[in-house]
Amino acid sequence: MIRLSRRAAVAGAFATISAPAALRAQTLRKTSVGVLRLSSSGPVFIAAERGYWREAGLDVELKFFTAAQQVPVAVTSGDAEFGVTGLTASFFNLAGKGALKIIASQSREAKGFPLVAYMVTNAAYDKGFRSVRDFAGKRVGITTTGSTFHYELGLLAKKYGFELSSVTLVPLQTLPNMQAAFKGGQVDAILAPVTLARALTADNSGKVLAWAGDETPWQLGALFTSPRAIAERRDLVERFVRGYLRGTADFNAAFNQRDAAGKEVHGTNFAETIGVVARAVQQSPELVAVGLPFVDALGRLDVGDIYNQIAFWQQAGLVGRDVNGREIVDLSFVRGHLNVPKS
Amino acid sequence: MRLVCESVGHKYGALDVLDGIGLTVADGECLAVVGPSGCGKSTLLGIMGGLVEPTAGRVFVEGAAPAGSLNPITYVFQDFALLPWRSVASNVALALEHHPLDAQVLAARVDDALARTGLREFRDAFPKQLSGGMRQRVGIARALAVAPAVLLMDEPLSALDAQTRELLMEDFLALWLAARTTSVYVTHNLHEALRLADRICVLSRRPGRIKQIVGVGVPQADRALPAAARAMAELAEQLWHAVRAEAVDAEREVADG
Amino acid sequence: MADRRPVPFRGGGFSPIPVRHAAAIGFAVLLALWEFAVRHGLVSPLFLPAPTTVVAALGDLWTAGTLWQHVSESLVRLIGGWCLGTLAGLAAGLAMGVWSLGRAVGVPLVSALFPIPKISLLPLLILWLGIGEASKIATIALGVFFPTVIATYSAIDAVPRNLIRMAQSFGLPARDVLRKIVLPGALPGILAGFRISTSIALILLVSAEMIGAQYGIGAFVLQAGNLMLTDQLLAGVLLISLLGLAIGTGLTQLERRLLRWR
Numbered sequence: 134m135i136r137l138s139r140r141a142a143v144a145g146a147f148a149t150i151s152a153p154a155a156l157r158a159q160t161l162r163k164t165s166v167g168v169l170r171l172s173s174s175g176p177v178f179i180a181a182e183r184g185y186w187r188e189a190g191l192d193v194e195l196k197f198f199t200a201a202q203q204v205p206v207a208v209t210s211g212d213a214e215f216g217v218t219g220l221t222a223s224f225f226n227l228a229g230k231g232a233l234k235i236i237a238s239q240s241r242e243a244k245g246f247p248l249v250a251y252m253v254t255n256a257a258y259d260k261g262f263r264s265v266r267d268f269a270g271k272r273v274g275i276t277t278t279g280s281t282f283h284y285e286l287g288l289l290a291k292k293y294g295f296e297l298s299s300v301t302l303v304p305l306q307t308l309p310n311m312q313a314a315f316k317g318g319q320v321d322a323i324l325a326p327v328t329l330a331r332a333l334t335a336d337n338s339g340k341v342l343a344w345a346g347d348e349t350p351w352q353l354g355a356l357f358t359s360p361r362a363i364a365e366r367r368d369l370v371e372r373f374v375r376g377y378l379r380g381t382a383d384f385n386a387a388f389n390q391r392d393a394a395g396k397e398v399h400g401t402n403f404a405e406t407i408g409v410v411a412r413a414v415q416q417s418p419e420l421v422a423v424g425l426p427f428v429d430a431l432g433r434l435d436v437g438d439i440y441n442q443i444a445f446w447q448q449a450g451l452v453g454r455d456v457n458g459r460e461i462v463d464l465s466f467v468r469g470h471l472n473v474p475k476s
Numbered sequence: 477m478r479l480v481c482e483s484v485g486h487k488y489g490a491l492d493v494l495d496g497i498g499l500t501v502a503d504g505e506c507l508a509v510v511g512p513s514g515c516g517k518s519t520l521l522g523i524m525g526g527l528v529e530p531t532a533g534r535v536f537v538e539g540a541a542p543a544g545s546l547n548p549i550t551y552v553f554q555d556f557a558l559l560p561w562r563s564v565a566s567n568v569a570l571a572l573e574h575h576p577l578d579a580q581v582l583a584a585r586v587d588d589a590l591a592r593t594g595l596r597e598f599r600d601a602f603p604k605q606l607s608g609g610m611r612q613r614v615g616i617a618r619a620l621a622v623a624p625a626v627l628l629m630d631e632p633l634s635a636l637d638a639q640t641r642e643l644l645m646e647d648f649l650a651l652w653l654a655a656r657t658t659s660v661y662v663t664h665n666l667h668e669a670l671r672l673a674d675r676i677c678v679l680s681r682r683p684g685r686i687k688q689i690v691g692v693g694v695p696q697a698d699r700a701l702p703a704a705a706r707a708m709a710e711l712a713e714q715l716w717h718a719v720r721a722e723a724v725d726a727e728r729e730v731a732d733g
Numbered sequence: 734m735a736d737r738r739p740v741p742f743r744g745g746g747f748s749p750i751p752v753r754h755a756a757a758i759g760f761a762v763l764l765a766l767w768e769f770a771v772r773h774g775l776v777s778p779l780f781l782p783a784p785t786t787v788v789a790a791l792g793d794l795w796t797a798g799t800l801w802q803h804v805s806e807s808l809v810r811l812i813g814g815w816c817l818g819t820l821a822g823l824a825a826g827l828a829m830g831v832w833s834l835g836r837a838v839g840v841p842l843v844s845a846l847f848p849i850p851k852i853s854l855l856p857l858l859i860l861w862l863g864i865g866e867a868s869k870i871a872t873i874a875l876g877v878f879f880p881t882v883i884a885t886y887s888a889i890d891a892v893p894r895n896l897i898r899m900a901q902s903f904g905l906p907a908r909d910v911l912r913k914i915v916l917p918g919a920l921p922g923i924l925a926g927f928r929i930s931t932s933i934a935l936i937l938l939v940s941a942e943m944i945g946a947q948y949g950i951g952a953f954v955l956q957a958g959n960l961m962l963t964d965q966l967l968a969g970v971l972l973i974s975l976l977g978l979a980i981g982t983g984l985t986q987l988e989r990r991l992l993r994w995r
Contacts, residue, residue: 559896
């Protein structure tokens with residue numbers, strides 16, 4: 134699945150000096166992680182390819198899924214021990230039933246990282262829909278109720294003081310449906326992932342008003358596992374996080390560097406690292422380079438935002454009132470989490 | 477009304493079914509057509525009734541149809557051909573509905589046909605509730621309702637059991653003797669032919685040609701009398717001899733593939 | 734005779750006879766087992782919510798007043814889509830059933846277009862018809878159209894040809910042959926097709942309501958699935974199968990009335 138890099142091969146070669154390969158392989162503890170083929174899962178691909186988990190004593194199998202909802206379900210059902218993916222209302226519903234715990238961060242919407250665009254159709258733009266303040270009374274296409282797009286609009290509503298209920302959210306399930314509805318002018322705006330946003334601007338179907346990262350930074354994704362794994366195999370979880378954090382550090386060092394003016398600069402090992410991610414997501418390195426998200430080097434979570442997400446979904450009636458943020462997040466695996474509310 | 481076939485032939489693709497049939501059915505005559513299976517008896521009847529297009533020759537009718545005849549050439553089918561979703565009376569009415577008739581006239585014609593076939597008390601029954609014999613009575617009633625000038629009957633009794641066949645044959649005879657409608661009666665059963673027909677036409681095996689036409693000298697009403705027994709037996713023997721030769725050959729042909 | 738034995742009975746069996754209330758009892762036992770398993774922690778309620786929880790979720794919908802809104806919006810789409818697809822399907826099926834050219838053109842077309850998953854056409858339908866009711870109704874109509882075409886022309890094929898010849902032998906005009914022989918003869922097959930097409934309409938309801946529907950049973954099921962609210966998900970599924978049961982019962986009644994002669 135992931136070819137061994139030179140470095141991993143070297144590490145393996147050293148290992149054979151101290152012990153026979155077969156014996157060495159036996160001592161590796163098997164575990165698995167559910168991921169999507171998206172660049173936001175880059176730290177996982179990097180840790181796997183560069184042997185960071187092997188060095189932590191783990192044999193990690195990557196299990197690929199095609200939709201964000203499937204990953205937490207797979208961890209709940211025991212098909213994968215760990216999972217990394219974006220946080221949605223569905224995630225909190227599963228976590229609230231005691232099935233999942235967040236232990237580290239994945240990607241984050243952050244200033245200067247264009248991941249999701251607020252796009253308006255040309256017709257809506259001509260009629261005066263020219264700012265992210267103008268969402269009230271408009272029809273906005275999203276994938277599903279309870280998706281990350283839904284939350285991003287909620288954050289925007291809060292920031293600019295309009296009522297989210299004044300916006301007609303049109304759930305269209307898939308990106309192709311959203312694209313069709315946008316091009317056909319059946320919605321005034323959509324929230325478009327960067328690749329879709331670029332395609333729509335390239336053929337002049339609409340205009341980007343702003344990027345979600347610039348407007349409303351938030352904790353988009355997380356690494357999570359089951360409470361049972363933490364209780365019964367804490368050592369394995371710690372080793373997994375150790376390897377994962379080397380991945381986040383590499384990812385951040387390679388992709389998230391900015392100069393004094395805020396311009397993107399290629400960081401450490403940029404080309405090789407992008408190759409690792411590109412192979413895993415099965416896209417060209419050029420395409421991957423366009424949509425690289427921000428990943429905290431130390432895997433720290435914006436804990437306050439996660440609590441806020443839960444509160445937002447609860448207010449919308451999409452997540453049960455009994456779901457408690459404190460029981461969902463385990464802060465003990467990563468040091469120095471950000472924005473931790475004082476209890 | 478007379479029915480005339482002029483060198484009628486029929487081919488299904490390369491298969492020669494009928495060849496050079498020249499035949500006249502006189503006014504008021506009942507002609508039986510017999511022959512081995514597959515000799516084209518039913519095809520001939522189909523051509524006479526305008527349901528099958530001949531590939532050679534033509535069929536004509538001559539003379540005026542009797543007054544009140546709505547469908548001069550009328551069929552009675554082997555499998556009855558009743559509409560299962562219509563009641564007995566309604567099946568009979570089907571033959572009349574598309575003619576410009578007053579509702580009362582139509583009802584009277586249906587009633588009369590049902591009465592003549594003894595179906596009055598079954599008028600509201602559906603075909604599936606009737607026995608085979610009763611169903612064919614409906615088929616006959618439907619044909620009588622249009623007052624046919626020529627009646628074409630395609631093995632009308634062969635789907636019935638032996639006793640029912642005898643009973644229906646008697647009814648047939650009575651109806652025919654009362655009306656003397658020009659009729660062609662196709663059958664593979666010599667007994668039926670001998671009982672009903674004025675003349676019997678024997679077809680050869682495929683391609684069907686006229687092998688022999690035999691007149692039955694004895695009037696239908698007298699054929700069951702002891703006095704006629706000898707003549708009838710001789711005729712039966714003669715006919716069987718003719719049909720048997722064809723049937724044996726046809727059988728061999730089928731066996732040879 | 735000394736060596737006299739009764740002939741033992743060795744027939745019987747292999748012909749199921751109806752057992753009264755067995756279905757209801759079997760169903761009740763299954764539900765009770767299910768409820769028991771969830772209550773006693775044998776099955777996680779997340780994986781399989783208890784029947785009572787599902788009914789409670791349905792009750793919540795009722796008290797919130799949205800149940801009728803979901804059902805009525807779905808019914809509009811179902812009825813609209815089904816009627817449209819059925820009328821078009823009957824017309825096309827009739828043309829293919831009685832007209833050689835229609836058959837020659839239609840059969841390969843139907844074979845080519847029937848297997849297309851209608852869900853994959855959603856983006857196109859959105860472009861053509863927008864995200865309002867039209868595209869939802871069209872999704873269902875498309876799904877209903879093809880099986881109706883096939884059922885109709887097969888049913889016409891199944892009308893015994895001798896009945897048609899009979900009608901011709903009595904001089905019925907073509908219009909009457911169609912009206913009095915072909916259509917009533919094809920009715921059983923067409924009605925059997927209705928069973929399939931109504932089921933397909935229900936199946937496609939969820940797909941149809943993927944297109945920007947805020948209300949509707951399909952939209953509700955989708956949202957429950959997206960949110961991992963398994964009790965609501967099953968409540969929605971229960972609604973759909975109840976609807977299916979109601980339609981099936983209605984069709985049985987219709988068949989009993991129209992096909993009394995069978």
